[in-house]
Amino acid sequence: MNGILWLASYPKSGNTWLRLFLTNLLRNDDEPADINEPEATPIASARGIIDDEAGIETSDMTMAEIEQLRPLVYEQLVAQAEEPLLMKVHDAWTLLPDGTPLLSAQATRGAIYIIRNPLDVVISAANFNGTDIDTAITCLADMEAKLARGKKKLPDQLQQRLLSWSGHVLSWVDSSQVPVHILRYEDMSQDPLSAFTGAARFAGLDFDQERIPKAIRFSSFEELHRQELAKGFKEKSAKQEFFFRKGKAGGWRNVLRRDQIDRIIADHGSVMERFGYL
Amino acid sequence: MIIPLNAQSATVSKLYSAWGLAIDSSIELPLLQLGDGVAADVTIRFGTVPETLDNARHQGVCFQAFPGRFLLKLENIARYLVSDGCEILIDPVPDAESDAIRLFLLGSAIGALLHQRSILPLHASAIRVNEGVVAFAGNSGVGKSTLAASFMKNGCQVVADDICAVSVASGVPLVCSGSPNLKLWHDALHQLGEDPQSLPRVRDSVEKYRLPLAHGFAEEVLPLRKLYVLRSINQDRFELEHLTGVDKLNALVKNTYRFNFLKGLGGKKEHFSHCAAVGRHVDVCRVSRGKNGFRIEELMALLEEDFNR
Missing domain, CATH: 3.40.50.300 (P-loop containing nucleotide triphosphate hydrolases)
Structure with a gap:
């Protein structure tokens, strides 16, 4: 069945890592794929995609008008595609005022939802955005949080509703009612073979026993960091030194203060417990 | 700046000059330079525009295209029919923002017209x-x-x-x-x-x-x-x-x-x-x-x- 398989996550949860794994898996080259040339996994909120498929400048439209177009754009992409599509997405699964899902249930084949311990997400988010950790914690608790707001200038991405970290997780896992495969960042780190094999199977990329370990090796943190050191990474924020920083789960133990940990648990305890983070 | 699309503007046309074209328009286009001369390359009029194009060869979310014909459909604003590089018909939605009607006219609709003229x-x-x-x-x-x-x-x-x-x-x-x-x-x-x-x-x-x-x-x-x-x-x-x-x-x-x-x-x-x-x-x-x-x-x-x- 054609349709979009969303590579969905709250920001800073391992989405790029999964995309680079899938790139290496699909290419099956003898060398690691260039980190700056991932296989076709465009982000759903790219302004250029919406402008091209709609045939208008979204920069001349209101946010409400643009959001009305977005599900139609995904349906259009699916109608034109000869094979299933993979798209990265940070939007939460939300509904338009008329009840239509922003990301179109009709265009959706399923979603791999990458989840990462919010205790680690806040550290990575603070680094990426150039803020302190307390600001990142506040943002993770904000049900109104949005990416690429850009009211006074034009960002190259459309505004994306994130909700809070818990809201984001539950929107995809419980509310979307599309087939969702949950992929924990911690499992990608600690048991990559089983975690990535599960994701590849769900994506319908059921390759042989050798191809998956090779793709894991070619998208290992060491390899990604090596390439970033050598030639830079175009998705790095201008505010951070490196995009691929540590690639480890559990870094929060050495970074967060007790009161910060308590705040995050107070905000997200029930969802953290459900996914094994408490 | 809101310039209403009043009855007068629907009947009296003016000549404008832009993109190398003399444009005779019934909708006032204060954003363009006024032109001179009598012969127009392009006319812009209000009229009835169909919901769809028959035999569209390619369509996007807001447009349908066929050689010589182009339809732009913007909910709550207007439909535009661009024909043979020389005519644009506009069918506004009642009470639509007039600046919005002009904005997309001078954007995607003109873009399609230029393509039709091989510019x-x-x-x-x-x-x-x-x-x-x-x-x-x-x-x-x-x-x-x-x-x-x-x-x-x-x-x-x-x-x-x-x-x-x-x-x-x-x-x-x-x-x-x-x-x-x-x-x-x-x-x-x-x-x-x-x-x-x-x-x-x-x-x-x-x-x-x-x-x-x-x-x-x-x-x-x-x-x-x-x-x-x-x-x-x-x-x-x-x-x-x-x-x-x-x-x-x-x-x-x-x-x-x-x-x-x-x-x-x-x-x-x-x-x-x-x-x-x-x-x-x-x-x-x-x-x-x-x-x-x-x-x-x-x-x-x-x-x-x-x-x-």
Whole structure:
């Protein structure tokens, strides 16, 4: 069945890592794929995609008008595609005022939802955005949080509703009612073979026993960091030194203060417990 | 600035001049220069526009296209039917924002009309430099208009904003000037020392403003000399790369305004040969700038040094 398989996550949860794994898996080259040339996994909120498929400048439209177009754009992409599509997405699964899902249930084949311990997400988010950790914690608790707001200038991405970290997780896992495969960042780190094999199977990329370990090796943190050191990474924020920083789960133990940990648990305890983070 | 689409404006037409065309329009277009003469290349009228095109060869979410016919459908605004490069019919939705009707008329609808007339619309803003044109292309938000506006502040004249119409009929790529306005965002206006509050918005509901150009506009036909394709990178430096061969051709194809329309309108081959013709006469450079902070004066100095060489 054609349709979009969303590579969905709250920001800073391992989405790029999964995309680079899938790139290496699909290419099956003898060398690691260039980190700056991932296989076709465009982000759903790219302004250029919406402008091209709609045939208008979204920069001349209101946010409400643009959001009305977005599900139609995904349906259009699916109608034109000869094979299933993979798209990265940070939007939460939300509904338009008329009840239509922003990301179109009709265009959706399923979603791999990458989840990462919010205790680690806040550290990575603070680094990426150039803020302190307390600001990142506040943002993770904000049900109104949005990416690429850009009211006074034009960002190259459309505004994306994130909700809070818990809201984001539950929107995809419980509310979307599309087939969702949950992929924990911690499992990608600690048991990559089983975690990535599960994701590849769900994506319908059921390759042989050798191809998956090779793709894991070619998208290992060491390899990604090596390439970033050598030639830079175009998705790095201008505010951070490196995009691929540590690639480890559990870094929060050495970074967060007790009161910060308590705040995050107070905000997200029930969802953290459900996914094994408490 | 809201100019109503009243009954009078629906019956009395005026002649305007833009993109090398004499445009006879029943909808007032205060954003265009008035034209003279009697013969019009294009007429713009109110009328009944169908919901769909029969036999559309390609359709997007808001458009349908067939050779010689193009339909643009914008919910709550209007439907536009663009025919044979010489007529645009507008069917407004009752109570639609009149500025919005004009905005998309002078955007996608004109883009389709230029494609139908085999004029190459580059997605670029452009300035006059000596007896030629230097154009700035790139994705929306990359700073095309801001750069053109900054050169205007330094005494240059602007010839196009967003749509740069290039005609290759004579073999030499010629730019015909567009509308004497620049569309700019709040932050860009601040950077230019303009007060956004004193300027009209492009539409009431969008925080993007219109800067009228007056003497800062050149209404002329001039050869295109240089095309800079702007992009932003996450490193704090500038890069200038002269493109050749396939890269140059791809840059021209990719920076064609609403390239997708050609899938339905036809003429992709002709478009490709126009891009190749432009490529033979025009120097095309990719310009990278840091994402954080435009550092516009440094960028202008770099470009000036290049195009004055």
